[in-house]
Amino acid sequence: MPSSIRGCDMSEADPVTRLDPGIPGADSLEAVALVAYESPAREKLRRFMRHRLAVVGAVVLFIVVMLALLAPLITQDPFRSDLSLVRQPPSAEHWLGGDLAGRDVWSRVIYGTRTSLIVGIAATAFYVTVGTLLGLVAGYAGGVVDQVLMRVADAIMSIPLLLIVVVFIAVIGPSLSSVIIVIGLLGWPAASRVVRGQTLALRESEFVIAARVAGARTGTILFRHILPNLLSTLIVVATLGVATSIVIEASLSFLGLGVRPPTPSLGIMVNEARSPTNLQNLPWLWVPPAVMIALTVLSVNFVGDGLRDAFDPRSAAAGKVTTTGGEA
């Protein structure tokens, strides 16, 4: 029962902790039964493959990533303007035609996808790392440290991510790196909540108590004993986080507050073509970038959903509250 919602945590214990303490090992019983005839990795892979949409998502995502990686081989110069290409419809030589400045649209879409993926991965890696560290500290230390960190998290989460990012981008000035930094610095609360909740539960588990009794240092306990148990959760959080970061970058660039032109960005491309006459007469300007954003985010979300079901069998059955990315 979600008695707490984003922004204001009413009860101090997260659902995970509330379920767990009385019965240590309640989780592992189920796992043991399954592991008896199949290795955990194989079992996870099987569960992921069973999720058909997740497999489709993984394939599409693989293609998108390969296109972005191989950009220099399969495209022309995305910055070069050619006056004879201005507003030209798609042709054999220029697959998606030319834009308002006479640049090759296909090349700009592929390079724009590259920008999206760079921001998505870098910003998410940044905030998941920060969120994990703060969540570990808050959950393990408890007391005042926990209180302060969680109130800061509440404060950040009381403002929609897109808006708070807009505010801080305005203060430090828009650019590719400031988009990454601002999402990275303001995105951590969601990740740290999850990590904190699980750390609180694991702190009282027998193997951690055993390690403490054996005289292990706090750092060792946190990184050797607790962190590995959080990995599957973190992979899911990070995957869905990439989707959110990509949407935020695209929206910011669309609003003129993200990546600066002439750097190719899918959001900027849609924005440049959004007058009704251009929408009607030059569809090759806005359809490809719009489809590319939706396709990329959708496949990342499919993969994230599949991973969650694969790592946590209960979520598929019980239909847990989802955190699928894409706030804006």
Next chain:
Amino acid sequence: MGAYVVRRLLLVVPILFLVTVAGFIGLEIAPGDPMFSQISDEMLQELSEEQLGQRRSDLGLEGPVWERYGRWVGGMLQGDFGYSVVTGRPVLEEISARAGPTLILMGTALAIAILIGVPFGIISAVKQYSLLDYGVTSFSLFMISTPSFVLGVVAIYVFGVWLDLLPVSGMVTLGQESNIWDRLAHLTMPAMVLGLHSSAQIMRYTRNSMLDVLTSDYMVTARSKGLSGTAILLRHGLRNALIPVITIFGLLVGQFVAGAVVTEQVFGWPGMGRLAVSAAQDQDPALLMAIMVIVAVGVLMASLLADISYALVDPRVRYERS
């Protein structure tokens, strides 16, 4: 219940404190000194050292950091949010002119989101694994994955350009006497885009909540007592399933704000979201920080209301303590 509300209110205080501190830091590190923003360079040269000092204190820019912070927060409590650097008008004036359109847009969109999200979420759970369920879940995942500006642009193309049914921008047709139909026509597209986009979350949430309830012990009991399918569904299922859905509205307000920022920009809707974007483009710190604080207060109050109404309908919540 009273104790619960008080406890819940007290939790908001430190959060608001941190939000205002963040806003103040933003104001401090923002480029440009607000002191020079409203006077020309020539005037600046003519002013003596004393006059400058006088002006600094008039604008509340002197004294140690904590004193300036106190003045800023004190001012906001009295409705003084400072001046916009760009227009020179009081921030409160700028914002209050935009609040109405935003509330109209968000209210309509919320109604659309609930009317679509809740029924389809329920049907999709009841008929789990049916064609309809796959349709609804795919639709909601698709909606969540498509940024609202893409949705808006597609809507403009389909309804504004191709079918030529609806106006694509603004709140009223310019140079024409505004009537209710004209306003409604302008409202339709932005409200539908924002509403459909948000309905996806409600749909997923309602579906999950309903599925939780459908597999619970009391539903099995009701069925084994021999009650009819519809009676179980409506009297035992629906009533319990909708309770947790209340909490999502606190969450949704934040999403609506984020969605409104983009949607208002796409459709040229003169609301607070568009104000925030232009304030960011113009680097207008006082205006930005005021919007941020107001949104934070709004979101916190909304989630407070959602939590309290949740506690009202579900007595279990009130007794839950860590």
